[in-house]
Amino acid sequence: MKSQITNAISDFFFEYETPRQVLVRNRRVGVVCRLIQLGVLAYIIGWVFIYEKGYQSTDTAVSSIFSKMKGVGYTNVNGSERVWDVADYVFPSQGDSSFVVMTNYIITESQKMGKCPELPGKHSCISNGDCEGGDYRRTGHGELTGFCVNTTQTCEVFAWCPVENDLQIPDPPMLMSAENFTLFIKNSITFPLFGVTRSNLVEGVDMSYISKCLYEPDAAPLCPIFKLGDIIKRSGFNFETIATVGGAIGIVIDWTCNLDVDVKHCKPQYHFHGLYGNPDETDKARASVGYNFRYAKYYTEDKIQKRTLLKVFGIRIDIIVHSVARKFDIIPTLMAIGSGVGIFGVATVVCDLVLLYLLPKRDFYKSMKFKSTGTHAQDQMSEAGSIETNTCKE
Numbered sequence: 001m002k003s004q005i006t007n008a009i010s011d012f013f014f015e016y017e018t019p020r021q022v023l024v025r026n027r028r029v030g031v032v033c034r035l036i037q038l039g040v041l042a043y044i045i046g047w048v049f050i051y052e053k054g055y056q057s058t059d060t061a062v063s064s065i066f067s068k069m070k071g072v073g074y075t076n077v078n079g080s081e082r083v084w085d086v087a088d089y090v091f092p093s094q095g096d097s098s099f100v101v102m103t104n105y106i107i108t109e110s111q112k113m114g115k116c117p118e119l120p121g122k123h124s125c126i127s128n129g130d131c132e133g134g135d136y137r138r139t140g141h142g143e144l145t146g147f148c149v150n151t152t153q154t155c156e157v158f159a160w161c162p163v164e165n166d167l168q169i170p171d172p173p174m175l176m177s178a179e180n181f182t183l184f185i186k187n188s189i190t191f192p193l194f195g196v197t198r199s200n201l202v203e204g205v206d207m208s209y210i211s212k213c214l215y216e217p218d219a220a221p222l223c224p225i226f227k228l229g230d231i232i233k234r235s236g237f238n239f240e241t242i243a244t245v246g247g248a249i250g251i252v253i254d255w256t257c258n259l260d261v262d263v264k265h266c267k268p269q270y271h272f273h274g275l276y277g278n279p280d281e282t283d284k285a286r287a288s289v290g291y292n293f294r295y296a297k298y299y300t301e302d303k304i305q306k307r308t309l310l311k312v313f314g315i316r317i318d319i320i321v322h323s324v325a326r327k328f329d330i331i332p333t334l335m336a337i338g339s340g341v342g343i344f345g346v347a348t349v350v351c352d353l354v355l356l357y358l359l360p361k362r363d364f365y366k367s368m369k370f371k372s373t374g375t376h377a378q379d380q381m382s383e384a385g386s387i388e389t390n391t392c393k394e
Helices: 002-014 027-051 176-180 228-234 239-245 330-343 345-357 362-369 375-393
Strands: 056-059 062-070 073-077 080-084 098-117 143-149 154-161 182-191 196-199 225-227 247-258 269-276 292-301 304-328
Touching: 027 330, 027 345, 056 330, 062 098, 062 304, 073 176, 098 176, 098 239, 176 228, 176 239, 182 228, 182 247, 182 304, 196 247, 225 228, 228 239, 228 247, 228 304, 239 304, 330 345, 345 362
Parallel strands: 247 304
Antiparallel strands: 056 304, 062 182, 073 080, 098 154, 098 304, 143 154, 182 196, 182 225, 247 269, 292 304
16 A cells, blocks of 8 residues: 555656647648638737737826917907907916817896896797796796886896897807917826826927927927917817807827837827817707807996806817826736737647548547547456466466
8 A cells, every 4th residue: 555655656746748649641731720820920929019019018197287378369349449368268277188268259248136128039928927926947047027028028037137148149259369379288297107207398399499389290290389270170170160159179198108219209299189069060950069158257336246247159178198108028028928829729729620520531530639448448458457367377
């Protein structure tokens, strides 16, 4: 018993088992095998290593954005001249990554709290019975007082009077000069995994360059100053159309960096996308075309609180940072190689299926590939044992 245990341990530690292999000389199976292996090799080299950069680890950036608009607009409405600067047409004013540039507006001046008729065509009435006191209408401007104003044939409301008349949008837009406004973008990113920090003010972009440059995809692709009209055009919109009713533009700053080369090659690329607000013939039937909001400036006159109400139509700009950095790493490299070697086994599986189940000589190939331990083999072993026994007896 002790000897058997010792032999078992010896067999376990000092013997090596390897699969049995059969060399099959068959052209069809050989061609299938090589084609599959070639396809797997092309996938590993072309897709995994070259396209997907499987030998590199990746990281996304922590980003910060600062923006600043510049430009002055001029309007002359019914002889009332006005100059609009950045403090007037940018909302909000703190230079965030998302803001609105006003391009058109409807202004209602000297509003004060009181009673006045609704707009003609809204909440029409014939008698006081059509205006229920204390009621609110979803599209109204205030609380119904219960009276019908005969001159306008609309209900009287308690609201900021006179009520805003926004039924007609100014066309062409009031601030067509906004086309020449400029936008300055300062973007800083950090890739924490690799300890790399970059800014869109890269090497060569200094004060003298910024003072005279204007972004052009070919001539000045690194200039961080953009003309608003060019942004709209590159987004696929018409400036006058979108300036009339408003819309939204996405500016994507793309940082795709290969840190296996010098970090100075890590530079941003700018892309422009129209998000919504293209009121062409197909969009005119949609609800809520464009982009607008209301903004009020309050003041006191003769001890009465008043306000100037503006319905602002503008271009909403969203600055979006897309970043990915890659650098060589031995761990993903080994994982990619290991998975590729494993995929090579597909060729063996497919060829075995063809060899053992589809070819005319499949029974012969099965007998060569597999060693049977069934009844016939046991009979042969028994016969061999009997011969040995007889020999011993003799």
